[in-house]
Amino acid sequence: MTSMWVYVIAAWVLVLGGLGGYALSVVSRGKRLSRQVPSEDRRWS
């Protein structure tokens, strides 16, 4: 029973950590590149 929880927790941590890490990476790259592009070319601003 305990060993099964290890797989369950590992799966959830990897899913949430992986998606969260990717989301942070996208936001971080977006912030960096946004400073190099004029605001008129960022229509969502």
Place this chain on the structure above:
Amino acid sequence: MTTQSNATTSRPGGATAPEAGPTSTGSKATRALGILALAAVALLVLLGLWWTPADVIQNESVRILYVHVPAATLAYLGCFLTSLGSLMYLWKKSRWWELVGYAAAEIAAIFTAVTLVTGMLWGRPTWGVFWVWDARLTSTAMLMLLLLGYLAVRRLPADYHVRAQRASIIGLLLVPNVIIVRQSVQWWRTLHQEASLFADGPGATIEGIMLFTLVFGFVTFQLIFAWLLVHRFRLAWLEEQVAGQGLTAAIAERRAEGRSASGAAPAPIAPPPAVPSELVHRASTTGPEVAS
């Protein structure tokens, strides 16, 4: 999240443009979507790890399926969007659709990786092994390789249209591969179970709060997918804008070198337009229409 900055933006030729507005890929709509997705994730964690009971046969490992199945479904959606974007680019030369396809491919690769990893972690306590060369698992691994191939070709150092066209041809192969993955459990004898969520009769083995949690997992992952897609699309847009600026700066530099070599007095270089190349000009006329 959005940050304000008083800095100025470097432009080709040394000119600067004042930075205005938020300097990120976020907007009011994406912030609301992000908050909604985070709340859904919190509820899904409570449902999946706390409130739902263990399964009679699979025991606690059933909790992995609340993230595994939605991740697989959203990976298929990402592949579908990539194929659609590729088709629209090859057919209409739509740069907007090409960027949608590119953004969706990267997210589909993330979700496919999540599917493979969670499947392995479910397989070890259930089947006794992390991996078998079963038709479903093998075709999913092939899908992952295809997505990585698409992303690799899309990032090759070449003219935008050349790499977009090459990547789009690969992108068209994703939907047929998804069909193979989806149907593999019926076409071949596999260790992986057949679809049972919408099965009638004895196959319909999930109900009550367990069914609700699985369906809520789909909703949660759709929110995450939508948030990621909008941000990744805007990031891809920015990447192409910056690449266009780099090209402009390189052209201006070569012109200046040419004037110096011919002996003429170097004329002052006027700041070039912000987006002068044909590529980026086309984009600005068909630019991103993502809801803000």
